[in-house]
Amino acid sequence: MQDIVSAAPESFDMNEKLKAMHRIETTYDLQPKDIAKGVLQSTEFNYKLTWRDCLALAHHKFKIGEFQRSLLWFQEALNINPNGSLEIINKLQEMQLKNFATDVAKRSIYLSNQALTNETNSQLQDAKTKELEQLISSNLKRWIKDSSTTPLTDHNIGCRGLFPRKTNLVCRYNSSTNAFLKLAPLKMEEISRDPYIVMFHEVISDKEIEEMKGDIREMENGWTGLEDPKEIVSSVYWIREETSFSKRINQRISDMTGFKLEEFVAIQLANFGVGGYFKPHFDYYTERLRGVDANNTLGDRIASIIFYAGEVSQGGQTVFPDLKVVVEPKRGNALFWFNKLDDSSPDPRSLHSVCPVIVGSRWTITKWLHYAPQLFVKPCSPRVRKE
Numbered sequence: 001m002q003d004i005v006s007a008a009p010e011s012f013d014m015n016e017k018l019k020a021m022h023r024i025e026t027t028y029d030l031q032p033k034d035i036a037k038g039v040l041q042s043t044e045f046n047y048k049l050t051w052r053d054c055l056a057l058a059h060h061k062f063k064i065g066e067f068q069r070s071l072l073w074f075q076e077a078l079n080i081n082p083n084g085s086l087e088i089i090n091k092l093q094e095m096q097l098k099n100f101a102t103d104v105a106k107r108s109i110y111l112s113n114q115a116l117t118n119e120t121n122s123q124l125q126d127a128k129t130k131e132l133e134q135l136i137s138s139n140l141k142r143w144i145k146d147s148s149t150t151p152l153t154d155h156n157i158g159c160r161g162l163f164p165r166k167t168n169l170v171c172r173y174n175s176s177t178n179a180f181l182k183l184a185p186l187k188m189e190e191i192s193r194d195p196y197i198v199m200f201h202e203v204i205s206d207k208e209i210e211e212m213k214g215d216i217r218e219m220e221n222g223w224t225g226l227e228d229p230k231e232i233v234s235s236v237y238w239i240r241e242e243t244s245f246s247k248r249i250n251q252r253i254s255d256m257t258g259f260k261l262e263e264f265v266a267i268q269l270a271n272f273g274v275g276g277y278f279k280p281h282f283d284y285y286t287e288r289l290r291g292v293d294a295n296n297t298l299g300d301r302i303a304s305i306i307f308y309a310g311e312v313s314q315g316g317q318t319v320f321p322d323l324k325v326v327v328e329p330k331r332g333n334a335l336f337w338f339n340k341l342d343d344s345s346p347d348p349r350s351l352h353s354v355c356p357v358i359v360g361s362r363w364t365i366t367k368w369l370h371y372a373p374q375l376f377v378k379p380c381s382p383r384v385r386k387e
């Protein structure tokens with residue numbers, strides 16, 4: 001019994017999930033009435049929210065100051081369950097929000113039911129003093145006016161699939177990075193030419209992904225951003241010692257990129273659940289970032305490679321906001337890009353982020369390619385910058 005209770009979700013877990021749902025709702029600009037019906041980005045799922053779910057969401061949004069959305073979720077709770085209306089209105093009364101409650105009640109469909117309307121109206125009449133009412137009513141206007149509408153950042157635009165399509169990019173076989181590829185060339189898709197970003201297709205098998213999961217001991221919380229309070233957005237695990245899986249992946253990365261990896265075997269695995277995401281960031285070092293990298297003695301991260309190893313049917317894309325590039329996290333593929341220019345200065349165009357997962361479990365294998373071991377493979381050269 002003790003074990004069952006200790007494994008049960010607590011209010012902390014509930015709050016994390018409410019935050020994750022809020023992230024999905026705002027990043028993709030989904031409407032509460034659609035989410036409640038189980039319609040996510042025009043796909044209809046056989047799952048509907050209960051009015052209590054809607055109430056929890058409404059309350060959460062109220063607490064974080066998203067009054068407009070809070071109002072919509074209260075309305076949704078009422079739409080789903082007109083019979084629970086008094087409980088919902090009571091919840092608002094408990095929050096001493098008489099006018100907010102009135103507003104919700106007036107705008108909700110359930111007001112077409114006259115009997116309930118009268119009952120609710122009389123409840124509202126009994127509320128606190130005139131002063132309180134005035135206070136709330138004047139604040140309410142401001143709250144709703146100030147209530148943040150989601151900023152239309154390039155990250156959000158990318159996640160919503162609104163970047164213009166890129167043209168002039170090609171797919172080809174790579175059979176030249178090393179001798180082995182002459183026998184088994186890799187399928188490469190150009191994602192961007194300058195800066196260079198490429199997608200390798202079908203470079204990790206389902207069997208290898210299963211083997212990867214067998215290497216995992218206890219996963220730790222993964223964060224986005226280095227500022228406090230940190231936001232938990234994923235679970236991560238570093239394979240620090242060489243295993244047959246990590247050896248194979250490191251060899252594959254060498255085959256794909258020509259980079260030398262013998263001196264740093266560690267690779268990072270990550271799992272992003274529903275709502276899991278990553279804020280726009282750079283992979284090249286800042287002082288604080290150096291402290292959280294298992295391979296931090298090997299110089300800066302010249303390039304990054306991410307293998308997609310999960311099934312994600314909605315959301316979870318990798319976005320390069322400044323380049324207006326968005327990449328689907330297709331299981332089996334790997335994305336490669338440079339973080340630094342040829343003269344080893346940071347390339348700010350490598351800014352990247354991950355959209356919140358809507359449906360699926362997003363597994364990734366990450367390897368940051370450090371500078372020191374590449375000294376002879378990829379010497380620095382002065383860069384002539386195109387203006």
Ligand SMILES: O=C(O)CCC(=O)C(=O)O
Pocket residue numbers: 278283306317318352353354364366
């Ligand atoms: O998973 C991704 O697509 C990117 C993850 C990432 O940017 C990172 O771990 O630094």
Ligand SMILES: [Fe+2]
Pocket residue numbers: 281282283304352
């Ligand atoms: Fe990154």
